[in-house]
Amino acid sequence: MAVSVKNQADAELTAPPGLDPASLYQPSGTVAPDVALTLYRDQVRMRRFEKRAYDLFMQSLVKGTSHLSLGMEAIAAGFGQAMQPRDYTFATYRGHAHTLARGASMTGVMGELLGRECGLLSGKGGSMHLTDVERGVMGSYAIVGAHLTIALGAAWSAVYRGEDRVAVAFFGDGATNIGAFHEALNLAAVWKLPVVFVCENNFYMEYTAIDSVTAVPRPAADRAGAYGLEGVVINGNDADAVYLTAREALERARQGGGPSLIEAITYRHGGHSRADPGKYRPKDEVEAWTAYDPVVLYRSRLVAAGVAEAELDAIDAAAQAEVDSATEEAKASPPSGAERLLTNVWADGGSAWRN
Amino acid sequence: MAVSVKNQADAELTAPPGLDPASLYQPSGTVAPDVALTLYRDQVRMRRFEKRAYDLFMQSLVKGTSHLSLGMEAIAAGFGQAMQPRDYTFATYRGHAHTLARGASMTGVMGELLGRECGLLSGKGGSMHLTDVERGVMGSYAIVGAHLTIALGAAWSAVYRGEDRVAVAFFGDGATNIGAFHEALNLAAVWKLPVVFVCENNFYMEYTAIDSVTAVPRPAADRAGAYGLEGVVINGNDADAVYLTAREALERARQGGGPSLIEAITYRHGGHSRADPGKYRPKDEVEAWTAYDPVVLYRSRLVAAGVAEAELDAIDAAAQAEVDSATEEAKASPPSGAERLLTNVWADGGSAWRN
Amino acid sequence: MAELTYREAVARAIAQEMERDESVVLIGEDVGAAGGVFKATVGLFDKFGPKRVRDTPISEQAILGATMGAAMTGLRPIAEVMFADFFAVCWDIVANQIAKSRYMTDGQVSFPLVIRAGNGGGLRFGAQHSQSIENWAMMIPGLKVVAPATPADVVGLLAAAVRDDDPVVFCEHKALYASKGEVPDGEIVDKLGTAKVLRSGSDATIVALANMVPRALAAAEQLAANGIDATVVDVRSLVPLDTQTILAEVSKTGRLFTVEENPRLCGWGAEVVSIVSEECFDSLDGPIVRITTPHIPLPSADALEDMAIPSVDRITEVVQKALQE
Amino acid sequence: MAELTYREAVARAIAQEMERDESVVLIGEDVGAAGGVFKATVGLFDKFGPKRVRDTPISEQAILGATMGAAMTGLRPIAEVMFADFFAVCWDIVANQIAKSRYMTDGQVSFPLVIRAGNGGGLRFGAQHSQSIENWAMMIPGLKVVAPATPADVVGLLAAAVRDDDPVVFCEHKALYASKGEVPDGEIVDKLGTAKVLRSGSDATIVALANMVPRALAAAEQLAANGIDATVVDVRSLVPLDTQTILAEVSKTGRLFTVEENPRLCGWGAEVVSIVSEECFDSLDGPIVRITTPHIPLPSADALEDMAIPSVDRITEVVQKALQE
Numbered sequence A, B: 001m002a003v004s005v006k007n008q009a010d011a012e013l014t015a016p017p018g019l020d021p022a023s024l025y026q027p028s029g030t031v032a033p034d035v036a037l038t039l040y041r042d043q044v045r046m047r048r049f050e051k052r053a054y055d056l057f058m059q060s061l062v063k064g065t066s067h068l069s070l071g072m073e074a075i076a077a078g079f080g081q082a083m084q085p086r087d088y089t090f091a092t093y094r095g096h097a098h099t100l101a102r103g104a105s106m107t108g109v110m111g112e113l114l115g116r117e118c119g120l121l122s123g124k125g126g127s128m129h130l131t132d133v134e135r136g137v138m139g140s141y142a143i144v145g146a147h148l149t150i151a152l153g154a155a156w157s158a159v160y161r162g163e164d165r166v167a168v169a170f171f172g173d174g175a176t177n178i179g180a181f182h183e184a185l186n187l188a189a190v191w192k193l194p195v196v197f198v199c200e201n202n203f204y205m206e207y208t209a210i211d212s213v214t215a216v217p218r219p220a221a222d223r224a225g226a227y228g229l230e231g232v233v234i235n236g237n238d239a240d241a242v243y244l245t246a247r248e249a250l251e252r253a254r255q256g257g258g259p260s261l262i263e264a265i266t267y268r269h270g271g272h273s274r275a276d277p278g279k280y281r282p283k284d285e286v287e288a289w290t291a292y293d294p295v296v297l298y299r300s301r302l303v304a305a306g307v308a309e310a311e312l313d314a315i316d317a318a319a320q321a322e323v324d325s326a327t328e329e330a331k332a333s334p335p336s337g338a339e340r341l342l343t344n345v346w347a348d349g350g351s352a353w354r355n
Numbered sequence C, D: 001m002a003e004l005t006y007r008e009a010v011a012r013a014i015a016q017e018m019e020r021d022e023s024v025v026l027i028g029e030d031v032g033a034a035g036g037v038f039k040a041t042v043g044l045f046d047k048f049g050p051k052r053v054r055d056t057p058i059s060e061q062a063i064l065g066a067t068m069g070a071a072m073t074g075l076r077p078i079a080e081v082m083f084a085d086f087f088a089v090c091w092d093i094v095a096n097q098i099a100k101s102r103y104m105t106d107g108q109v110s111f112p113l114v115i116r117a118g119n120g121g122g123l124r125f126g127a128q129h130s131q132s133i134e135n136w137a138m139m140i141p142g143l144k145v146v147a148p149a150t151p152a153d154v155v156g157l158l159a160a161a162v163r164d165d166d167p168v169v170f171c172e173h174k175a176l177y178a179s180k181g182e183v184p185d186g187e188i189v190d191k192l193g194t195a196k197v198l199r200s201g202s203d204a205t206i207v208a209l210a211n212m213v214p215r216a217l218a219a220a221e222q223l224a225a226n227g228i229d230a231t232v233v234d235v236r237s238l239v240p241l242d243t244q245t246i247l248a249e250v251s252k253t254g255r256l257f258t259v260e261e262n263p264r265l266c267g268w269g270a271e272v273v274s275i276v277s278e279e280c281f282d283s284l285d286g287p288i289v290r291i292t293t294p295h296i297p298l299p300s301a302d303a304l305e306d307m308a309i310p311s312v313d314r315i316t317e318v319v320q321k322a323l324q325e
C-alpha cells in the first residue's frame, strides 16, 4: 500500500529546501493499513499535545522551558511503531513526542510539564527529563550528547543477558559536533552494539544554522564512515519512510548486525524553546516547511489510499479529547508537595548523606 | 636527491607489518642536502637523548614516569625542519623529541626530567609538560586529546592578527577515539584554521592495540572525511616523507587552505612508559619494526646518496657529546627549591588566593 | 546614571572592554547574531562584527580549548558557557589545562581570559540546568571566581575580570538577569577580591553571594523588625577572597551565618566557616550556621524548587532561632 | 590471614564480587589483558574472560555512559577511570547524569555502579596526574564517595560499594598501591559511612583520609613522644559521612585537626570543620586547624611535591604549635 500511495501523496507536495528526494534512502517493505492508521493517530496525538503544551506555556501554567516537536512528529511516531515493547528509548529535552510514542500516559506527561504530583516524575524532572521505564523510555537528557553514550550501556547489558532488545537514541543535528557523539558511535561500532542512532536534522541548533558550524553538509550521515557505518538519510516528515527504515535498522541490530546511524531531515514549526520566536530563519524556508507538514502529508496519503475522511476525523477528535482530559486531570492534580523534596536521591528512597 | 635515494634505501629494508607502501601518500618536492643532514642530526640527537633518559630512569634519577620517542624520531625531526620559528608546537606527554626538534636546550629538557632548577619548567611540570614558548613549543599536554583544541586557539589568534603562523598538534592513534579530537577537527575545518594535526600511529595505546578499539582501520585518516579533509597516510619512519608532507601541509595552512590531518605510521621501540616492558606486542612485530629503524634507514639513505660515513660519524659523536654534557649540567644543577613552590600560579608571580 | 538590567549590564561591560582593547574577543554558542540565549550579548555582533564575536558549534571543549590557546598567544578572549552546568562537558580544559598550565610551566604562559556562564536556579529548568557551580571552580587552584549580585557589580567586575591577566570564571546568576539596578555612566572598572558590606549590624553577620544577597538583605529587614540587627556582606569574589572584610565583620558581631545556593557539601560557605573558626575563634559567641540548599539535585517543579533554595523566610528563621538558643 | 598489597586487595575484592554475582562486570582502559596500568586488576581477565572484563578505547565519556546505561538496566558495573584527574573529561556523565537521574525520575532508575580511580599524589606525575579529587565528587548530590587507607579496607569497602545500590566513587590512592597489610581470609564486606578510630588520645583529634592516615598516625607517635596524646580518625567514607564518630571524638579532646591531601579550598576538611563548628561548638577548646596541600597545582619535582603534600613532620608541628598557643 504505502509505496504507491506515497508517490501520489508526494506528488501533491513539493519538497522543501534542504530535502533532496533523490538523495534519500529507500527502505524496503510496505506499511500495513492498521499500522498506517496508528502512525496517523500517533502523529495527531503528538501534534495536539504539543499545541496544548504551547498554550499552557503562554498561560504560564508551564514554568521553566520546554522544547516542542511540532512539525517533527513523524520521526517519533515512525520509531514508536517500529520498536518492540522491550526496546529502549533515549530521548532529549525535546522528548514529549518520543515519550508519548512509547505509550506513556498523556496525563503523566502533561502533569510533569505542570509540576504536578501526577507527573511521570512527580514534577522532580520536568519537561526535559521525561522518563517512563515501564514503557522502555529510559530517560530524556538535557545535556547535548550524553545520552548517546548511556544508550550504549543499555544495549550492552541486553547483549550481556542474551536479550534481543535494541536501544534507540534520538538527537539533533547540533549534537553531532560534540565529543560524546564521537565516543558513542565508535564504541557502539567496535562492540557491535544494538543501538540505532537517530539524528533529527531540523537544520538548526538553538538559533544557529547547523551548516554554519559543521564541516560536512550532512552532519550525521557524512560522519557515518568514520565509524564504518553507512550514511543513511531519510525524509523525517514521512512517517512511512521513518517506520520502514526503523524496522530495518532495528531488525539488523537484533540480528547482531550492530549499530545504525540514521539522519532524518525535518523541521520545527516553532522556535527552539518556549522563549524563542525563531526569527533567525528565512521566511520562505519556514513557509515551505510548514506547508510540508508531516500530519497533512500523511493524512492526504491515507485519503489517497482510500481511507474515509470520517475515519480520520474521528481519530482527530479522539486525540483532541485525550489531550483535553489529560489537561484537566493534570490541572486537577496538586502541585508536588514538600514530602517529595528529600526523597529518592538514594536507592533507599531518602537523601541522607550523614548519620 | 631524496627521491632516487629513497627508492634505493627502501629497497634495502622490507616494510614491517602494518606499513603498506602502496597506500602511502607521495609528497612532492625533494629534500635539500643540508636539510637531509640536519634531519639525520636531529634524529640522532633525539635517539641519544631518549636512550640517556631511559638509563637515568633505570638509575632512578628520573622520578615519576616518562614516555620516550625511541623509534618514532623521524616524525618530530621532519616537522621540526619543515616548521618556521614562528610556528607553534603542541605536543603530548611523549614530547621530548618534539621539544628538542624546535631547538630547546637539551640541558633544559634533561634538567626538567631530573626535577632540577635548570629544567625548562624549573621542575614544576616534569617530563609530560615540556614547554619552551620562546621556541614555539606551546606546551606538552598529558590528558589525551585536550591540546588538539588548544591548538585551535593559537591558530585562531594568529589569523586574527594576520600573522601567517601555523599550529602543529602531535597526538597518538589512541587519541583519535576521544571526544576532544572530534570537536577540534570539526571547528578547525569550519573556521579553516591553520592547524596541522599529526597522528603518530604506533599501533598501540598504552597496552591495548588500537585496532581492537577503533571502528576503522586507519584511526586518523579514515576519520578525515568526517571533517571534509583528505585522509593522508605517510611512512612515519621516513624523515624525508615526513618533512616533505609537513612542508606541503604547512604551506597550505599558511595560504589560508585550512587544517590538515596526517597519519604517520610508526612504532615505539620500547614500552608505553617507564613502567612498561611492552610484553603485549608480538615478538616478530617488534623485531620487524626495530629493524625498520628510522635512524638506520636514514643513515643508509645518506650513505647511498654519497655522504661520507666519517661525516655521519662526526654527527653521531657530536650528538653524544651534547647529551653527555647536558646530562652533566643537569646533574650539577640543584633540585628545585622551596622558593619556587608557591610561585607562578598567578600572573603576578604568586599564589595568593586571599588577602 | 542609567537603570540597566543585569543582562544589559553584561553586554555593556563586554562592549566597554571590546571598544578599549582590540585583543578582546567573544566566543560561544549563539552569542553572536542571536545575542545569546539569555540575551546577555545583544548588540555586540552588530557592533563588533563576526571577526570579534564568534558563534560556535556545540563543542564546549573546542570552545574553551580555543579560548585557552588564544589567551596564551595574545588575545583576551571572553568565552560563554551557556549554562554553568555545561562546565561538566569541558571541565578538563578548565580545571586541568587552563588552571594548571601557568604553574606547570613556571610562568611561561598566562591566561588572560574570562569564562562567563549562566549560573544558579530558580527558573524551573531542572537539575541539569540550574546548578550553582561556583565551588566547582573555587576548589581548583589557578582559577579566579566571581559572582556579582547587581547590574553595577556586573559591569565593574566583568571589566576587571577581562583586564585581569589570570583566568576568571564569571558566574552570572540566571535568576538575576531580569533584575534592574542603577549603573553609573562612563567607564566602570571594579576590583576583584573585594567583598562589600551592604548593611552593618551588631547581632549577627550574614555572608551571602549572588542571588542570595538580595534575600539576605530582605531577611535582615525582617530580622530588624524583630529586634535583631544584622550585618550583610556580599562576598562578590570567591577567588581572590576578601577574608579581611569577612573576619572583621564577624569579629564585630560574634555570630556568622553563610547563605549558599549550592548544595550543602563543600561549598564556599564551608571554606569561609573554616577560615573563621581557625582565625577568629576567640571572637565567636556561638555556633556558626550555614544556610544552604539541601544536598539534593534541584527539582524542576516550582513548588519544590522554592522549598530547596534558601528563601528570605528561611534565612530569617534560622538566624532568629540560632540567636535565641 | 594473608598479607596483600593495596593493589592486590583491589583485584581480590573485584574477584570476590564477580564470583558472587554474574551481573558484576569490569570496564576500562587496559583493565583486561594488561591487568590495569596500576596492576590493580591482574588476573581478572584470565579468570572471568572478555565478556565480563572489557578493555575500551580512550573514551571516558563512553566508558562511564555505558556504565550508567548498564547499571540502569540490570548490571552492576565497575568502571575504572585510570587517573582520577581524568574525571574532568567525563564529569558530565558522573555529576550531571549518574548523580542526578535517580532523583530527577523520582526513583524510576537506580545506579548500582562503582567508579574506581587512581587518586592522589606523591608519585611525581605532575599536576595532571596527581590530584586528590574526592571533594569533586563529595560536592555533587547523588554520589557516594569512599577512600580506603589499607588493603583490608580496600577489600571490605570495595565489596560494600559493589553491593550498594547507589553510585560510588571509589578513590584508590596511587601512593598506597604498593603498601602491604594483613587481610583476613574468606569473604569480606565492610560498611560504607563508617569512620574508624585508630588511636584514642585526650589532647587533640586528628581526622585524616587515605594516604594522610598513615601520616597522621606517625605524627601522633611523634606527638606522644612530646607529651601530646592525640586521637586519630580515619574517615574512610565521605558520603555517607560518619559525623557521629567525628563529633564524639572531637568532643572528647576539644581540639580538631583535619589532614587533607587535596588543595586548600572547599575540601572535605572544610565540610567537617563546618559541621563541628555548628554542632559541637561548645565543646571546642580552641581554633580548628586544617592541614592541607597549599592551594596550588601539584609540582612534578620530587623535592617540591614533598613540600606541598602534608608530611608527618608538618602535621606534628602544626598540632604542637596550635596546642601551645
Ligand SMILES: Cc1ncc(C[n+]2csc(CCOP(=O)(O)OP(=O)(O)O)c2C)c(N)n1
Residues within 6 Å of the ligand: A094, A142, A143, A144, A145, A171, A172, A173, A174, A175, A176, A178, A200, A202, A204, A205, A206, A272, C029, C058, C060, C082, C086, C089
Ligand atoms: C553540552 C550542551 N551544550 C549546550 C546546550 C544548550 N542547548 C540545548 S539544546 C541546544 C541545541 C541543540 O540543537 P540540536 O542538537 O540540533 O537539537 P534540536 O534542539 O534542534 O532538536 C543547545 C545548544 C546543552 N543542553 N548541552
Ligand SMILES: Cc1ncc(C[n+]2csc(CCOP(=O)(O)OP(=O)(O)O)c2C)c(N)n1
Residues within 6 Å of the ligand: B094, B142, B143, B144, B145, B171, B172, B173, B174, B175, B176, B178, B200, B202, B204, B205, B206, B272, D029, D058, D060, D082, D086, D089
Ligand atoms: C583522557 C585520558 N585518558 C587516558 C589517559 C591515560 N593514557 C596516557 S597515554 C595513553 C595512551 C595513548 O595512546 P596514543 O594516543 O596512541 O599515544 P601513544 O602513547 O601511543 O603515543 C593513555 C590511555 C590520559 N592521559 N588521558
Ligand SMILES: [Mg+2]
Residues within 6 Å of the ligand: A172, A173, A174, A200, A201, A202, A203, A204, A205
Ligand atoms: Mg537541530
Ligand SMILES: [Mg+2]
Residues within 6 Å of the ligand: B172, B173, B174, B200, B201, B202, B203, B204, B205
Ligand atoms: Mg599509540
